[in-house]
Amino acid sequence: MSEKPFFMSNKLAHAFWENEFVPECPVYDMHGHMGENNAITFPIASTEDMVVHLRRIHAKLVFCHHWALFTPEFTNGECYEIVKRYPDVFRIYIAVNPHYSEIMRHDLAMYDSWKPLAVGFKILADYHQVKVSDPRYAPVLERADDEKALVLFHTWGGSSFDGPDELRKVVKKYRNIRYILGHAFCGMWEDAVQLVREYPDNVYLELTSLPGRAGVIETLVRGAGSERILFGTDLPWFDEYQAVGGIVGAKISEDDMHNILHRNAQQLLPGF
Amino acid sequence: MEDLAFFDVNCQIGMPMCGSLEYAAGTDDLLRELDFSGIGRAVVSHVNTASGGAVPGNHFVNRALREDTGKRLVGCWCILPDCLNENIPSGENLCREMLKNRIGMLEICPVSHRWVPHRTAIGRQFDMLAERGVLIKTSVQEIGSWNAFYNLVERFPRNRFLITNTNLWGCDRYIRPLFETTDKVYLELSEYWVAEGIANLVKRYGADHILYGSGYPYWTHTSQMMNIKHAQISDEDRRKIACGNLDQLLKEAQL
Ligand SMILES: [Zn+2]
Numbered sequence: 001m002s003e004k005p006f007f008m009s010n011k012l013a014h015a016f017w018e019n020e021f022v023p024e025c026p027v028y029d030m031h032g033h034m035g036e037n038n039a040i041t042f043p044i045a046s047t048e049d050m051v052v053h054l055r056r057i058h059a060k061l062v063f064c065h066h067w068a069l070f071t072p073e074f075t076n077g078e079c080y081e082i083v084k085r086y087p088d089v090f091r092i093y094i095a096v097n098p099h100y101s102e103i104m105r106h107d108l109a110m111y112d113s114w115k116p117l118a119v120g121f122k123i124l125a126d127y128h129q130v131k132v133s134d135p136r137y138a139p140v141l142e143r144a145d146d147e148k149a150l151v152l153f154h155t156w157g158g159s160s161f162d163g164p165d166e167l168r169k170v171v172k173k174y175r176n177i178r179y180i181l182g183h184a185f186c187g188m189w190e191d192a193v194q195l196v197r198e199y200p201d202n203v204y205l206e207l208t209s210l211p212g213r214a215g216v217i218e219t220l221v222r223g224a225g226s227e228r229i230l231f232g233t234d235l236p237w238f239d240e241y242q243a244v245g246g247i248v249g250a251k252i253s254e255d256d257m258h259n260i261l262h263r264n265a266q267q268l269l270p271g272f
Numbered sequence: 273m274e275d276l277a278f279f280d281v282n283c284q285i286g287m288p289m290c291g292s293l294e295y296a297a298g299t300d301d302l303l304r305e306l307d308f309s310g311i312g313r314a315v316v317s318h319v320n321t322a323s324g325g326a327v328p329g330n331h332f333v334n335r336a337l338r339e340d341t342g343k344r345l346v347g348c349w350c351i352l353p354d355c356l357n358e359n360i361p362s363g364e365n366l367c368r369e370m371l372k373n374r375i376g377m378l379e380i381c382p383v384s385h386r387w388v389p390h391r392t393a394i395g396r397q398f399d400m401l402a403e404r405g406v407l408i409k410t411s412v413q414e415i416g417s418w419n420a421f422y423n424l425v426e427r428f429p430r431n432r433f434l435i436t437n438t439n440l441w442g443c444d445r446y447i448r449p450l451f452e453t454t455d456k457v458y459l460e461l462s463e464y465w466v467a468e469g470i471a472n473l474v475k476r477y478g479a480d481h482i483l484y485g486s487g488y489p490y491w492t493h494t495s496q497m498m499n500i501k502h503a504q505i506s507d508e509d510r511r512k513i514a515c516g517n518l519d520q521l522l523k524e525a526q527l
Contacts, residue, residue, distance in 0.1 A: 005310025006494055020502055040442035043472035053467055057502075209440060212465065212495035214488065215293025237442070238465040242499040249309065249494020 006249045012257050013248035020056050025258060027059035027244060028265030028272075031152060031182050031208040031232025034082065037066040042236045047082055050236060051089055057240045060272060061090055064122035064152070068095035076107050076114070083117045091272060093122035093152050098136035108143055119269060120150030120178075125161040127154070132162050133169040145174040150268060152180040152206065157188030164191035171199050178268065179203045180230060184210060184220060193223030200228070204264070208232035211246020217260075218251050226256035230264055278497060279515035280306075280314035282409070282436045282460050282485030285336050288319050295319065295489040299339035306344065309493035311486075315376060315518070317348040319489060322384040322414055326350035327359050337374050346522065347375040348409060352385060353393040362397065367404060371527040377434070379409040383416045389424050402430035404526040407458070411437035418446040425450065425457060432521070436460040436485055444469070451477040458517070461496050462487030470503040470513070479509035483517050 003009070007017035015022040036045045044053055054061055065082070067074035076094050083090045094107050094114070111118060121140050125132045132153060144151050155162045164185050171179060184192040184205040196203050205224055210216045220229055233243045247257055266272075283306075287297050296302035306314060316336055321329030326349070333347045349370065354362035361369040370376070378401070382389045391398075401408060408431060415421045421435055433456060438447065440463050450457045451473070461470070462485045473482060484500060486493040500513055 003307050006308060007310060007497075016498065017501060041444040041448075042442075043444070043466060043468045049468075212492055213293075214490060214492045219293055233467075236467040238440070239467045239469065239499050241502040242465045242495050245498025245501075246492055246495035249492060249498065251308075 010248065010254055012254045016244055016248050021058035023058070026262050027057055027240060028231060028262045028269070029054070029059050029061045029233050029235060029240065030180060030230040030265055031206050032061040032063035032235040033069075033237070034063045034065040034079070035067055037070065045236045047086070051086055053235070053240060054089055057244065059240050060088075061235060062093060062119060062152075062269075063090060063235070064093040064095050069097070069122070069124050069127070072097050072100050072103055075103075076118075077110065080114045080117060087117060091117055091119045091269065093120050093150070094118055096121050096123050096137065096140050098128055098130040098134060101136065101139075104139055108139060111143070116271065120144060120152065122152045122154075123162075124154045125166070126156055126159050129161060131160065132166045141170065141174050141177065145176045148176045148178060150178045150180055152182050155181045155183055155185045157185045157191070164188055164195060168195060171195065171203060175202070177202065180206045182206045182232065183208055186210070189216065189219050189223070193220065196224040196228045204228050204230050204268075206230045206232045207243070207247075207260070208234045209238065211243040211250070213246075217247060221250075221252045221256050226252065226259040227264060229260045230268075231260050276501065276510065277515045278309075278311045278484055278493075279518045280311050280486045280488070280493065281434065281483045281518050282462055283314040283316050283488045284319040285316050286319040286332055288489065289323050292489050299336045299345070302336070303340070303342075303344065305488065305493070309497065311493055312515070313344045313346065314486075315346045315348050317350065317379055317409075321350045321379070322381040326352055326381070326385065330360065333375075334373055343374070345374075346377075347373060348377050348379050349375050350379045350381060350385075351397065353387055354397055356387075364400070366397075366400075367406070367527045370406075376522040376525065377407040377409060379414075381410070381414040383414055389415070389420075389427070391427055398428050398431050402428065402432075405432060405521075406525045406527070407432045407434055407521050409434040409436055409460075411435070412439060413437060418443075422450075425454060429454065429456065432456050432458065434458045434460055434483065436462065437487060438463050440465055442466060447473075448476070451481060455481070457481065458483055458521070460485035461500070461513070462491045465496075465499070468504070470499065471505050474503070474505045474509050479505065479512045480517060482513050484514050
């Protein structure tokens with residue numbers, strides 16, 4: 001072979017290649033889930049198994065429980081009880097379901113008591129089939145705006161619920177929310193970059209399901225800058241090592257890799 | 273350092289017809305990409321074989337192999353039912369030509385190429401390939417669905433099939449019943465990212481039917497390399513997945 005492979009030529013990749021974790025590069029996974037999602041079989045989905053997986057690579061995870069998103073009988077209060085058991089590993093996003101305003105009101109009333117383990121909200125518009133600009137989300141978005149909270153939006157290229165046009169309406173209206181665009185409008189990379197350029201202070205692109213897609217990390221870093229990019233895996237959907245391999249194997253600088261894997265998240269979540 | 277050699281079973285060369293953020297137009301580009309990733313060898317098919325047809329795809333695979341003077345690449349041709357009389361070797365001649373051209377395995381794209389993989393269409397050819405233990409690759413998309421793949425496996429129980437591009441969003445419910453019931457199905461890992469999934473499959477079924485494949489140029493080489501590197505399996509199983517199983521399968525093909 002004529003040149004050194006990525007795991008020999010860059011220090012961080014080499015460290016992750018040779019070791020299960022790298023002390024100077026903890027991993028902050030900003031987009032995870034928790035628990036079985038019985039529409040698929042997961043090898044690891046219990047809290048304990050996920051903790052073992054995360055500790056292996058020295059990762060911390062901000063999650064929103066599958067059941068809280070998919071079946072409203074499972075409450076955000078129950079998610080909080082899980083996080084309380086592992087405060088060194090987990091934070092939660094409060095699941096927002098626009099079809100149940102009573103639950104939303106209740107969770108907003110509880111929100112202060114769930115802090116600091118609860119760090120914001122998760123909106124899954126494609127699945128709940130309510131556009132992100134719909135007024136049913138307003139109570140949550142207004143509160144998040146008042147408190148500069150994090151809101152993780154599932155986003156997807158071409159979606160009429162949470163694609164670029166819909167998100168732009170919300171970002172324009174609520175100027176203080178710290179937006180985390182899950183999956184970075186998968187497939188519509190130019191639109192993702194454009195939204196960050198328009199709102200460079202409070203819009204972040206999140207990478208779940210993107211490391212491993214050839215050229216995507218490079219395109220987003222080039223366009224939006226690594227300071228605006230957060231790491232994520234949808235754990236237990238995707239393996240932490242798969243996604244880290246996609247970052248440290250990307251053709252970007254080691255500084256970019258550190259920004260994505262931990263520095264940006266550490267700024268957003270002081271004390272975690 | 274060559275602690276873990278990788279042999280990519282699912283690598284594509286050429287300029288994708290709809291463009292792509294990454295691609296390797298020619299052999300030098302591909303070898304550079306393999307060098308960057310630390311991949312020693314790769315089985316190469318053409319990126320536009322599904323859309324553009326088997327004949328031009330195979331033509332460009334042949335060209336790539338001729339330009340690969342270091343012999344790091346092994347070719348994968350696409351075949352069709354031989355009654356179509358297209359310019360693809362058939363019968364016993366197929367294997368002779370494969371050997372001559374450094375083609376180690378075959379692929380089929382029935383959906384894009386407008387034929388159905390029934391015995392009526394390709395029975396005689398597949399029987400010969402089963403006899404000789406030649407590995408046949410197809411993706412979930414190109415066979416049409418998991419249902420279509422199950423039908424294929426049930427119709428041709430003696431053939432060795434490699435299923436690729438299994439979709440990111442979880443395929444355990446599709447792949448496990450196959451691993452339970454046949455030893456002729458092999459799983460390619462480019463889109464099998466489920467957390468601790470590789471170790472879980474190995475624990476249940478062993479490592480012999482799992483192969484590293486990148487899915488390049490749509491997927492990177494590096495992400496699944498790291499996943500395999502840190503999967504909680506024995507080093508012997510890791511070596512099998514990274515390269516050993518593919519080496520063995522190519523060796524067992526009697527061309
Ligand atoms: Zn998610």
